[in-house]
Amino acid sequence: MFVRILKMKLKPNEDKGLTRAVDQEIIPILKKFAGFAGEFTLVSKDKKEALGVTLWERQENFETYDHEESANVLKILGNYIEGKPAPQVYDVTHSTVETFPVRKAA
Numbered sequence: 001m002f003v004r005i006l007k008m009k010l011k012p013n014e015d016k017g018l019t020r021a022v023d024q025e026i027i028p029i030l031k032k033f034a035g036f037a038g039e040f041t042l043v044s045k046d047k048k049e050a051l052g053v054t055l056w057e058r059q060e061n062f063e064t065y066d067h068e069e070s071a072n073v074l075k076i077l078g079n080y081i082e083g084k085p086a087p088q089v090y091d092v093t094h095s096t097v098e099t100f101p102v103r104k105a106a
Helices: 015-031 059-068 070-077
Strands: 002-010 036-043 049-056 081-091
Touching (some): 002 015, 002 059, 015 070, 049 059, 059 070, 059 081, 070 081
Antiparallel strands (some): 036 049
16 A cells, blocks of 8 residues: 655645545545545644645556646645645555544534
8 A cells, every 4th residue: 555645734724624625626536546545634733734645555546646636636725725735655564444433524
């Protein structure tokens, strides 16, 4: 499994807007790609930073998405974040997560 993490600085009071945009706009885009395995959005307690974590079956699956749609996703994120997100990529070497409870935005 392959993971891409985006570290983002949120615009003031845009944590809920980001969460809605991920749910309503970004997830449908990601789901169009073979190998997409899931997504987590994490928002800091002070609501100043967020992490977007996407899970992919293989690096090649991510690279296809990155080439075809990541610019559009970054444009959507631009409404809610300041500056450019800092991407990092990782290989998953171990995980015990099978299901993860989530709190939906109000």
